[in-house]
Every structure is written in C-alpha cells, then in structure tokens.
Amino acid sequence: MGRxxxxxxxxxxxxxxxxxxxGILVSxxxxxxxxxxxxxxxxxxxxxxxxxxxxxxxxxxxxxxxxGNISEDEEELIIRLHRLLGNRWSLIAGRLPGxxxxxIKNYWNTTLGKKVLRNSGRSKExxxxxxxxxxxxxxxxxxxxRCTARLPVVQVQPAAPASHGCPSETAVGDDxxxxxxxxxxxxxxxxxxxxxxxLDFLPEDELSIDLDFDMGELGFLSPWRGEVGGGVxxxxxxxxxxxxxxxxxxxxxxxxxxxxxxxxx
DNA sequence: AAAAAACACAACCGCCTTCAC
DNA sequence: AGTGAAGGCGGTTGTGTTTTT
Numbered sequence: 001m002g003r004x005x006x007x008x009x010x011x012x013x014x015x016x017x018x019x020x021x022x023g024i025l026v027s028x029x030x031x032x033x034x035x036x037x038x039x040x041x042x043x044x045x046x047x048x049x050x051x052x053x054x055x056x057x058x059x060x061x062x063x064x065x066x067x068g069n070i071s072e073d074e075e076e077l078i079i080r081l082h083r084l085l086g087n088r089w090s091l092i093a094g095r096l097p098g099x100x101x102x103x104i105k106n107y108w109n110t111t112l113g114k115k116v117l118r119n120s121g122r123s124k125e126x127x128x129x130x131x132x133x134x135x136x137x138x139x140x141x142x143x144x145x146r147c148t149a150r151l152p153v154v155q156v157q158p159a160a161p162a163s164h165g166c167p168s169e170t171a172v173g174d175d176x177x178x179x180x181x182x183x184x185x186x187x188x189x190x191x192x193x194x195x196x197x198x199l200d201f202l203p204e205d206e207l208s209i210d211l212d213f214d215m216g217e218l219g220f221l222s223p224w225r226g227e228v229g230g231g232v233x234x235x236x237x238x239x240x241x242x243x244x245x246x247x248x249x250x251x252x253x254x255x256x257x258x259x260x261x262x263x264x265x
Numbered sequence: 266a267a268a269a270a271a272c273a274c275a276a277c278c279g280c281c282t283t284c285a286c
Numbered sequence: 287a288g289t290g291a292a293g294g295c296g297g298t299t300g301t302g303t304t305t306t307t
Contacts, residue, residue, distance in 0.1 A: 014276085014277080015275090015276075015277095015300085015301090016275070016276075016301090016302095017275085017276090035292095035293090036292085037292075037293070038291075038292060038293085049277095050292085050293090051277085051278090051292095051293085051294090052276075052277075054293075054294085055275090055276070055277085056275090056276085058294095059275080059276090060275085087296065087297085088295090088296085089295080089296065090294080090295065090296085101295080101296085102274085102275080102276090102296095103274085105296075105297085106273070106274050106275080107273090107274090109273095109274095109297095109298095110272065110273055110274075111272090111273085
C-alpha cells in the first residue's frame, strides 16, 4: 500500500519564497479563490508543493494577517488559552484575529513559553492560581482530532480602531520590505474578495454565556472529545473548576462580563 | 572587529481526519 | 464499507539576524 507522498520533491523549489512566487500565488488565488491546493501549483505555474502554497498563503499572504508586535493583551490571552487548550495552536489562533497558528506557535516556543516558565517558577501565587498547568498541561493532547478552519470571529466593536482582524492587504513579499502595522492599519480594504470558508457567525445579540452546557455544544471544545481535565466527554458536563477556567478565559481578567474584547466562536 | 552563542521565525515534515468516490 | 486523495494540524528543522564575549 503506502501512501503516495503528498508532495513530490523532484523539480520543486524549496526554502524561502521569492517575491515573484508570492505574486504568482496571490494573483492566482485572487482570481480563482482558495482551495484545491494539490493542483494549484501546476495550474498557477509554481514549482512548489501544494502544502507549501497553502502554508504561504495562510500564514503570510492572506489579507488581514498581522505580523509581529504581539501586544501584552494578546500575550495574556495566548497564555490563558494555552493553559486551557494546550498546544492547540490553531484553536488559539482562532481567537486572535489576524494571528496565525504558526506565528503563535513560534512565539510561544521562542518567547512566551520561557517567560511563562520563569514566572511560574518565581511566583507561587501564580502556581496556586493555575496549579498543574504549566508543568503538566492536562488539557493537552499531542494531536488535534480535527481543527477545521479558523474559527469565526465576531467583531463586536466595528468602530474600534482596526487593531484586530480588520482585513488589510498585506501581501508582504518574502523577507523583503515589511511595512507591517502602519501599512496594515492604513491600507484600504483588499482589492479582491478572497473566497473564505463559509462560517456561521453568532449574531451579536446572541452573545451570551451559559456555563451549564454540554461539551458537544461548545464548538471549539468539542475536538477535545473528553480530554479536558482528565476525561470530560461529549455529553458530560464541566465540574466547578473547569467552569471557572472557562469563565476566566471567556470573560477575561476580573470577569467583568465584557466579551467584546475577545474573539468569539 | 571577529567569533560564538542565542534568538527569531519561515518553511518543511509526517501524521491524522475528513471527504469523495 | 473500503480506499485514496486532499486538507489541516502540531512538531521540528534550517537559516538569517542580533547580541554577547
């Protein structure tokens, strides 16, 4: 049997993407939309494997990507989400508009992870507030069962400055010039409409938390399938501590009930 | 000023799940 | 129901950049 490799390496370009390759990929997707990654390189005339194209698009070329300058708020959210979700980078990224799983993963591995470790070693209070988490991430399963597209995000404050999730044209070339944030914020809406996955958004007025829910009712938790806190499964219910964790996560520090600052699902 | 070490991050890899047939 | 392809994920590696010695 044996699977055919998803990516034949012969005759393929590897390594860093050039500005020209980026251009080809972007214009192809602008014209034809995302998807069909397997055949995209051939159709677009790129000597890259489909996976590579997908990654390049999702992580760097897609409109709305924010690069660098992870704010303290974002850091804090990442830490809290990581405490709850473990290394589920795509889920975590789904709550940080404009951030990609790869970026968050890198940031965690190079910076935040160490910082958290340092802090947890230094602060006993922290350890008590969030015991076991850092040392033994109970919620972690090494592989996702299924984490589909980025979770939908409800922007509840459209009038707010476009610090989060406001699509902007950031088809930044490879390692070249990065106009980054400034350009991001000032940039006009993307000239093209990129085909996005159809996602169901909750209407704003339906934003509410009912902490007495089934696992299965929580879209973003359902992939855990019973690996939260030692075995909560679909149909099971959270116990008090888990509810506390979720509440803290969703409501933010102080639990003031202001969901607006968070991406929702 | 040069070399070494540390850091940051883009890209690749292999595995898993889902989907279409 | 079974199988292969496609898509998606997290882990890891390679390399360029920055900081330290």
